[in-house]
Amino acid sequence: MATTQRTPLGEQRRTGVGGWWQRWTRSQAQVEADELQERVHEADDLDLSRIDCCTPGETVTVSGMVRSVTIRPRSNVPAMEIDLYDGSGSVSVVWLGRRRIPGIDPGRSMVVRGRLTCNTDSPTIYNPRYELKPAQG
Numbered sequence: 001m002a003t004t005q006r007t008p009l010g011e012q013r014r015t016g017v018g019g020w021w022q023r024w025t026r027s028q029a030q031v032e033a034d035e036l037q038e039r040v041h042e043a044d045d046l047d048l049s050r051i052d053c054c055t056p057g058e059t060v061t062v063s064g065m066v067r068s069v070t071i072r073p074r075s076n077v078p079a080m081e082i083d084l085y086d087g088s089g090s091v092s093v094v095w096l097g098r099r100r101i102p103g104i105d106p107g108r109s110m111v112v113r114g115r116l117t118c119n120t121d122s123p124t125i126y127n128p129r130y131e132l133k134p135a136q137g
Contacts, residue, residue, distance in 0.1 A: 048111070052089035056118040060125070062086060063111045063133075071099055080104075084112060091116070092124040109133035 047061045054060045064086035072079055080098040084091050093112055095101060104110070114128030 050088040051084075051086050051091050051123070054091075054116050054123065056116050056123065058116060059114065060116050061111065061113045062091060063109070064090075066104060066106050066108045066110065068106055069104060084110070090122070092122050093128060093130075094124060094126050096127060103132045104130075108135065 048063050049060050051062050051064065054062065062084065064084040067083040067085045067090065070081045072081060074094075074096065077096055078099045080095045080101060082093045082104060084093050091112075093114075110133055111131040112125060112128045113130070114125040117124050117126065
């Protein structure tokens with residue numbers, strides 16, 4: 001008999017007899033998102049938050065994988081911007097005055113600590129503290 005579980009976002013997830021079919025027919029993106037979430041939960045840092053559960057204005061600590069790195073000027077100041085994805089959502093991370101930070105490349109795992117803002121269309125963290133995680137191999 002299949003049962004239903006609620007996730008933190010109120011989504012319903014079927015487990016049991018019918019759950020195997022949903023797991024087997026998942027897209028590659030869903031599989032990768034689930035793997036990222038498992039890695040985040042296995043981390044030894046208990047202060048980590050899921051990106052989709054963060055509230056604007058609070059100081060957050062999130063862990064994820066860098067999906068893209070972009071250099072753009074903001075008010076005539078160079079800025080390095082990354083898209084950090086943890087399987088539940090993504091957040092833009094911006095370092096003002098930087099064109100490059102060694103070690104931050106697409107595919108790299110990292111932990112970011114800073115204040116979450118939503119002044120733009122997407123959640124953003126400006127000039128955070130960060131920790132690079134070992135490359136997956």
